[in-house]
Amino acid sequence: MLTAENGSKGLEIISGNNDIKxxxxxxxxxxxxxxxxxxxxxxxxxxxxxxxxxxxxxxDEIQQALDSGLIRRYFKKPFNINEISSEIEIVINE
Structure with a gap:
C-alpha cells in the first residue's frame, strides 16, 4: 500500500510504479x-x-464519475474496511 498527501503526489507515485492495480x-x-x-x-x-x-x-460529481465509468465505486465514511478489501480482491482477481 502506498499513500500520498494530495493528488499531485498521487500522480507522481502512480507514474513511478507500474504494479499499481x-x-x-x-x-x-x-x-x-x-x-x-x-x-x-x-x-x-x-x-x-x-x-x-x-x-x-x-x-453530482461522484454520480457522474460512476455513470461514466471514471470510478468503479465510492465508499462513504465511516467505511467498512472488509467491504473495501472484498471489492479490491474482486478486481485484482479479474
Missing amino acids: VVVSDMKMPVMNGIEFVRKARKSFPDIFYYILTGFEIT
Whole structure:
C-alpha cells in the first residue's frame, strides 16, 4: 500500500510504479479533489481501478464519475474496511 498527501503526489507515485492495480482516493484533498485526480490519472493509466472515499452523501460529481465509468465505486465514511478489501480482491482477481 502506498499513500500520498494530495493528488499531485498521487500522480507522481502512480507514474513511478507500474504494479499499481487499484487506487482509492479521498474526495476532499488539497491541490485537487479526488475526481480531478482520477481524471488526470486515468488519462495515463486507464487500466487501474479507481475508487473514491467521501465523508458526504453522493454528489453530482461522484454520480457522474460512476455513470461514466471514471470510478468503479465510492465508499462513504465511516467505511467498512472488509467491504473495501472484498471489492479490491474482486478486481485484482479479474
